[in-house]
Amino acid sequence: MKQTRIAVIGGGAIGRTHAVAIRDCPGTELAAIVDPFEAGAALAGELEALHLTELDALFDTRIDGAVIATPNALHVPQATMLIEAGIPVLVEKPLGENAAACRALVSLSEHTGVPGLVGHHRRHNPIIRAAKCAIEDGRFGALVSGTISATLHKADSYFDVAWRREKGSGGPVLINLIHEIDLVRHLFGEIGEVFAMASNDRRGFEVEDTAVILLRLSGGGMVTVALTDAGVGPWCWDTTAGENLARFPAMPAVSHMFAGTRAGMSLPDLSFWTHDGPADWTVPQVNRPLEIVPMDSYVKQIRHFAAVIAGEERPRITLADGAANIAVIEAIRTSVAQRRPVAPDLTGQDAERQTMVE
Numbered sequence: 001m002k003q004t005r006i007a008v009i010g011g012g013a014i015g016r017t018h019a020v021a022i023r024d025c026p027g028t029e030l031a032a033i034v035d036p037f038e039a040g041a042a043l044a045g046e047l048e049a050l051h052l053t054e055l056d057a058l059f060d061t062r063i064d065g066a067v068i069a070t071p072n073a074l075h076v077p078q079a080t081m082l083i084e085a086g087i088p089v090l091v092e093k094p095l096g097e098n099a100a101a102c103r104a105l106v107s108l109s110e111h112t113g114v115p116g117l118v119g120h121h122r123r124h125n126p127i128i129r130a131a132k133c134a135i136e137d138g139r140f141g142a143l144v145s146g147t148i149s150a151t152l153h154k155a156d157s158y159f160d161v162a163w164r165r166e167k168g169s170g171g172p173v174l175i176n177l178i179h180e181i182d183l184v185r186h187l188f189g190e191i192g193e194v195f196a197m198a199s200n201d202r203r204g205f206e207v208e209d210t211a212v213i214l215l216r217l218s219g220g221g222m223v224t225v226a227l228t229d230a231g232v233g234p235w236c237w238d239t240t241a242g243e244n245l246a247r248f249p250a251m252p253a254v255s256h257m258f259a260g261t262r263a264g265m266s267l268p269d270l271s272f273w274t275h276d277g278p279a280d281w282t283v284p285q286v287n288r289p290l291e292i293v294p295m296d297s298y299v300k301q302i303r304h305f306a307a308v309i310a311g312e313e314r315p316r317i318t319l320a321d322g323a324a325n326i327a328v329i330e331a332i333r334t335s336v337a338q339r340r341p342v343a344p345d346l347t348g349q350d351a352e353r354q355t356m357v358e
């Protein structure tokens with residue numbers, strides 16, 4: 001069987017996860033690690049892979065696809081270079097630093113026919129797939145309200161890397177909340193309006209360390225998100241779902257609670273609460289957890305990427321999804337700055353109109 005040769009650009013924390021997933025996924029092969037710095041050289045040495053310091057050098061090797069796991073500011077420029085060279089890309093989240101640049105990438109991919117996907121790996125997790133099935137087959141009903149906790153306490157050393165402290169590329173709204181935005185859009189559809197407050201009281205960096213965000217879904221239902229990278233508590237997907245045990249613990253707590261018209265569902269434990277009798281709060285509810293067969297989300301993501309490269313599957317998380325997620329993040333930033341509810345500009349038409357007025 002022909003091996004799909006995939007390179008990893010950026011051999012840092014998540015680059016390692018991708019490189020190991022490529023090694024562990026049947027049918028794929030780690031073609032190279034591209035990284036000008038020591039971390040990449042060390043990872044390549046450890047995994048006995050080719051190490052390159054320049055992206056250009058990749059074009060002299062035979063590769064079928066590339067994972068972009070570099071700092072956020074490099075995602076769009078590097079994806080543009082690769083797509084222009086005809087190489088399919090899996091781009092880490094956030095797809096880019098602003099929605100306009102992301103939309104230009106979407107157009108390039110559509111124009112050239114070279115596919116791209118975004119690394120919102122949770123959508124490949126069997127837990128999320130089970131939740132999505134329960135929603136699609138009507139057992140959950142329509143979303144009424146949801147509560148998401150993204151409580152993570154990052155070590156001080158995490159912020160030694162400058163871009164993680166800087167506006168535009170760092171901060172938990174861009175780095176962590178974007179996974180929640182993608183998840184809410186995936187499960188319940190488009191977000192019509194946001195209202196948010198943020199603070200940098202705890203860390204004192206340029207970027208926020210804490211935020212509270214309200215989301216109104218276009219199709220009905222509202223979700224609140226409590227987000228911090230400076231607060232202790234287990235209530236976070238990353239530290240409860242057991243998705244990446246090499247990096248995070250898996251504590252027995254929940255991070256997401258969704259109330260539907262027919263059932264209540266929490267994640268990642270997949271509790272699924274319903275009334276056996278009338279839907280009345282005085283009647284006890286029964287928990288019949290949804291069942292799954294656990295699988296490694298990152299390996300599944302690479303398997304999907306290989307299938308996209310082969311033309312056997314369409315991207316599950318499209319570049320357009322990545323651009324829409326950024327548009328919601330931009331609306332949240334505007335809401336924080338202007339202290340008002342904001343409708344995300346999902347198409348770029350509002351921005352275009354604004355430019356014409358100016």
Ligand SMILES: NC(=O)c1ccc[n+]([C@@H]2O[C@H](COP(=O)([O-])OP(=O)(O)OC[C@H]3O[C@@H](n4cnc5c(N)ncnc54)[C@H](O)[C@@H]3O)[C@@H](O)[C@H]2O)c1
Nearest residue numbers: 010011012013014015034035037039069070072092093094
């Ligand atoms: N999907 C997820 O759950 C997840 C988790 C962590 C990080 N990420 C995303 O992945 C990206 C990387 O994050 P990280 O935490 O691994 O950062 P990191 O700093 O650990 O790694 C980035 C790597 O990129 C390398 N690099 C810098 N400039 C480069 C260049 N010009 N060419 C090639 N390599 C270059 C650095 O040397 C470093 O090894 C970020 O966009 C982040 O948001 C996603």
